[in-house]
Amino acid sequence: MSEQTARLIRTLLLIFLGLWLILTLFPLYWQFITAFKSAAETNRTIPSFWPEVWHFENLVSVFAEPTNFSALVDSFIIATGNTIASLVLGSLAGYAFARFPRQAGGENLAFWILSNRMFPPVAVLVPMFFLFDAMPWGTDSYLSLIILYLVFNMPLATWLMMVFFRDAPRELEEAAYLDGYTPLRAFVKVTLPLVLPGMISVAMLCWIFAWNEYLFANLFVGTQVRTFTIVIPTFTHGSQTLWNLQMAFSMIAMLPPVALFILLRRYMVRGLSLGVVKG
Amino acid sequence: MARLQIEGLCKGWDFPVIDRLDLTVEEGEFFIVVGPSGIGKTTLLRLIAGLESADAGRITIGGQDITTLPPYKRPVAMTFESYALYPHLSVFENIASPLRARRLDKAAIRKAVTDVAKLLRIETLLDRRPGEISGGQKQRTALGRTLVAEPQVFLLDEPISHLDAKIRHELRLQFHSLEELRRVATLYVTHDYAEALSLGDRIGVMGHGGLVQIGTARDVFMRPRSLFVAQHLGQPAINAVAARLTGEGAALQAHAGNTSFGFPVVAAHAAVLARGDCGQVTVGIRPQHVRVLHNGEDAPGHHVIDAHVEIYEALGANGVLVADAGGVNLTALTSLERDFAHRQPVRLALQTDSVFYFHADSGDNLLL
Numbered sequence: 275m276s277e278q279t280a281r282l283i284r285t286l287l288l289i290f291l292g293l294w295l296i297l298t299l300f301p302l303y304w305q306f307i308t309a310f311k312s313a314a315e316t317n318r319t320i321p322s323f324w325p326e327v328w329h330f331e332n333l334v335s336v337f338a339e340p341t342n343f344s345a346l347v348d349s350f351i352i353a354t355g356n357t358i359a360s361l362v363l364g365s366l367a368g369y370a371f372a373r374f375p376r377q378a379g380g381e382n383l384a385f386w387i388l389s390n391r392m393f394p395p396v397a398v399l400v401p402m403f404f405l406f407d408a409m410p411w412g413t414d415s416y417l418s419l420i421i422l423y424l425v426f427n428m429p430l431a432t433w434l435m436m437v438f439f440r441d442a443p444r445e446l447e448e449a450a451y452l453d454g455y456t457p458l459r460a461f462v463k464v465t466l467p468l469v470l471p472g473m474i475s476v477a478m479l480c481w482i483f484a485w486n487e488y489l490f491a492n493l494f495v496g497t498q499v500r501t502f503t504i505v506i507p508t509f510t511h512g513s514q515t516l517w518n519l520q521m522a523f524s525m526i527a528m529l530p531p532v533a534l535f536i537l538l539r540r541y542m543v544r545g546l547s548l549g550v551v552k553g
Numbered sequence: 554m555a556r557l558q559i560e561g562l563c564k565g566w567d568f569p570v571i572d573r574l575d576l577t578v579e580e581g582e583f584f585i586v587v588g589p590s591g592i593g594k595t596t597l598l599r600l601i602a603g604l605e606s607a608d609a610g611r612i613t614i615g616g617q618d619i620t621t622l623p624p625y626k627r628p629v630a631m632t633f634e635s636y637a638l639y640p641h642l643s644v645f646e647n648i649a650s651p652l653r654a655r656r657l658d659k660a661a662i663r664k665a666v667t668d669v670a671k672l673l674r675i676e677t678l679l680d681r682r683p684g685e686i687s688g689g690q691k692q693r694t695a696l697g698r699t700l701v702a703e704p705q706v707f708l709l710d711e712p713i714s715h716l717d718a719k720i721r722h723e724l725r726l727q728f729h730s731l732e733e734l735r736r737v738a739t740l741y742v743t744h745d746y747a748e749a750l751s752l753g754d755r756i757g758v759m760g761h762g763g764l765v766q767i768g769t770a771r772d773v774f775m776r777p778r779s780l781f782v783a784q785h786l787g788q789p790a791i792n793a794v795a796a797r798l799t800g801e802g803a804a805l806q807a808h809a810g811n812t813s814f815g816f817p818v819v820a821a822h823a824a825v826l827a828r829g830d831c832g833q834v835t836v837g838i839r840p841q842h843v844r845v846l847h848n849g850e851d852a853p854g855h856h857v858i859d860a861h862v863e864i865y866e867a868l869g870a871n872g873v874l875v876a877d878a879g880g881v882n883l884t885a886l887t888s889l890e891r892d893f894a895h896r897q898p899v900r901l902a903l904q905t906d907s908v909f910y911f912h913a914d915s916g917d918n919l920l921l
Contacts, residue, residue: 448604449637451624453702454654460625463650467641 309333309522316517332522342505346527348416349501353484355420356427360480361473363424364431369461371432372439384436391429395489403493413494419501422490427480434479438472439465474541482531502527555580555615555628555705557738562600562610570596572762574610578706578738583728586742587749588759589785594742595634597759598708601740602631614705614738625654630699631708634715636691638683644670644694645679651702669697672731689720700733707739714745728752746786750774758782780916783837783909789873789884792838795913798826807836807910812880816856819906825920826910834919837909843885844902845874845893852902860901865893876901 308316309332310325337343367387370378378384402422403413411417442465450460466473488503496504502523509520557578564571570593578584586594599605601612603624612620619627630651638647645666646653652662670676673693678686683694692712699707713724725748728734728741743749749756750770757764758773758781766778777783783791796807798818805823808815818826826834846852860876860883872887876899885901893899910919 443635443637445633445635445637446639448602448624449631449633449639449698450650450654451604452602452627452629452631453651453698454625456625459654464639 305521305525305528308517309525311518313514313516313518329518332518333526336509336519336523336526339508341500342502342523345500345502345505348495348499349485349503349527350530351416352419352423352499352501353481355416356423356484357477357481359420359424360427360431361435361477363428364476365435365469365473367428367432368435368437369439369465371436373444384433387429387432390425395426399489399493402490406494414496414498416499418494419484419487419491419499422494423484423487427483431476431480434472434476435469438469442468471541474538478534478538481534485531555737557601557706557740558611558613559601560611560613562597562612563608564593564596564600564605565608569762571600574763576757576764576767578740580738581736583734583739583741583752583754585749585753585756586740586759586764587746587756587785588744590744592759592761594744594759595710598631598710598740598742601706602629602708603627628705629708630702630704630706632692632695632699632710632712634711636683636695638691638694638698640683642682643679644675644681644683644686644690647683647694648679648697648701650698665701666697669701672700672733673697673727688716689724692716692724700731703733705737707734707737707741709739709741711743712741713748714743725751746788750786758785776918776921777837777909778918778921780835780837780909780911780918783911783918787839789840789886791909792836792840792843792883793911794836794838794881794883795833796836797833798910799832801827807834807908809836809881814858814879814881816858816903816905816908818908821906822908822910822920833913835911835913835916837911838883838903839907840873840884840886842904842907843883844904845876845885845887845891846900846902850900854904854906855902856905857900857902860899862893862895862897862899864895867892874899 307323307325310328310330311322312325312327312329315322315326367378371384375381406413406418406422409418411421446464446468447457447460450464451457455463486503487501491501492504495501506520506524506527509516509523557576559574559576562571562574563569574597576584586597588594596605600607603619603622603626607620610620611618614628639650642650648666648669649662652665657665666679667676670679673696675686675690675693675697678690678694683691686694696709696712699709712728713721716724729752741748741752753770755767756770756773757767759765760779760781766773766782768776773782774786777786780793784793794809794814796809796815798805798807800806805818805826806815807818844852844855846857858878860878862874863877863882864875866873867889870889872889872891872893874885874887874893876883876885878901883901887893911917912919
């Protein structure tokens with residue numbers, strides 16, 4: 275390849291990347307500037323691409339309704355609770371599938387667990403509502419969503435943890451047995467540290483799913499418990515949508531996952547590549 | 554008195570791997586199990602360690618039946634072929650692991666670990682991770698982890714086979730001098746016959762289903778019970794030639810069919826062989842018992858045959874020559890000063906009194 279063609283390809287690649295960046299970052303940029311506009315400015319026919327006056331008070335006025343802040347707390351409780359439950363159940367199941375495939379029900383059971391993720395969730399929306407309504411924890415509670423989201427997150431956690439456990443050499447556990455550790459202590463001392471990076475990335479995926487979920491939350495909760503995802507539409511009134519407050523609130527809601535990702539990104543990348551590179 | 558005793562041990566999956574194996578290793582004995590890859594040597598160790606459960610049989614250590622005990626309750630320590638060092642822990646923590654399992658206090662652990670590390674000359678590496686040390690150092694660390702546990706039985710699975718030749722030799726010498734290993738029963742598994750002959754108080758050659766022959770290194774090497782044992786010990790491997798015994802008494806001859814290769818059987822062997830019905834045999838001649846003669850050299854007491862050079866390899870300490878002796882390929886050890894060309898005619902002297910005769914079908918040594 276001549277130097278000229280190489281340079282041409284490089285230039286085209288850079289142009290493509292630039293376009294890609296604009297495409298993906300534009301919504302974030304739009305969210306950011308809209309969050310600081312006045313309500314009047316958001317409704318102009320010819321939009322402005324930079325706020326005329328920065329209305330920082332928007333960030334405060336979204337919490338004029340005091341339940342709006344508690345919705346963020348509720349979302350946090352549900353997302354975290356569901357993540358912990360998914361990790362505990364998924365790790366135990368994944369460990370069993372990885373180490374004792376035959377006794378644990380084999381490929382078929384593992385695949386059945388995964389298949390629960392394959393149907394369109396909206397198809398079971400109504401049956402689920404009645405099912406949960408008949409349960410002691412009802413629908414409008416933390417527990418209802420924590421349990422419901424297991425349907426989506428536990429299969430994911432089970433399968434990813436199964437892969438991570440398969441990659442953790444069994445011999446290390448056996449060495450720990452011979453050192454005198456019981457199976458449980460050997461698991462904690464040897465296997466758990468080895469799969470921890472993977473576990474953290476699984477936790478991130480589960481947490482973000484539960485944090486973002488809208489469809490079921492909208493139907494299930496709303497009185498005792500409110501997630502932030504069902505608060506965002508409340509900025510739309512009969513005649514008017516308060517775009518600036520909606521954007522300000524969703525920007526605030528975006529911060530926890532972004533902060534989490536930045537804090538844990540080192541593990542996230544290591545975890546996701548763990549199963550890829552062998553040896 | 555902690556002797557390891559195995560009686561009628563059986564283990565198999567779709568096919569039997571270990572079939573009614575009996576073995577006793579005394580306290581203080583260094584016992585080597587040698588055999589080809591995949592024959593079940595590691596399975597034997599895993600059974601003793603409790604990582605596999607026996608299908609039948611009994612394993613006792615110092616009289617205590619441990620057949621059904623879980624591995625963490627057995628008084629054994631084992632090194633793995635892959636070393637199985639904990640990658641997230643330092644060398645110090647790796648060695649300290651068995652002591653942590655027993656919840657010893659900090660000072661005692663520190664002292665025990667440093668003592669073992671000094672013994673194995675890895676005391677400067679204690680803060681490193683297993684990923685940051687060499688293969689030989691990993692092996693020492695793995696060994697340290699077993700030594701510090703002070704078990705009643707040591708199980709060493711191919712401890713030095715994956716290291717380069719120089720370090721292998723160094724560690725072999727270390728195994729000789731480690732008092733700790735010499736105080737208890739040690740079972741050492743290898744596929745390398747030189748390790749086996751060098752290290753073992755006694756060695757056991759493992760074939761299909763179990764130990765084919767048990768004895769001192771010298772005994773097993775000099776008096777192999779079968780062709781399998783003879784083929785497994787020695788490098789280059791023993792020459793095995795299908796032959797027919799013809800003639801009577803002192804005139805007994807070994808002759809390889811369809812070739813001109815043959816030699817007279819020495820009287821001492823003929824006397825034994827004549828007792829059995831053994832027309833068809835496999836003749837075993839070790840390469841060191843085939844000498845390449847210089848021009849005009851005589852070899853009294855040897856049978857001399859004419860041959861052509863097929864392949865010659867110079868291997869540093871000696872040379873290995875493969876020659877076509879009347880239709881049969883014979884491997885011979887030569888000294889290094891000499892060089893050979895392809896198809897060059899040579900004269901080979903067979904030390905016929907060191908030849909083995911094996912049963913053509915069963916492979917049993919007919920001289921025993």
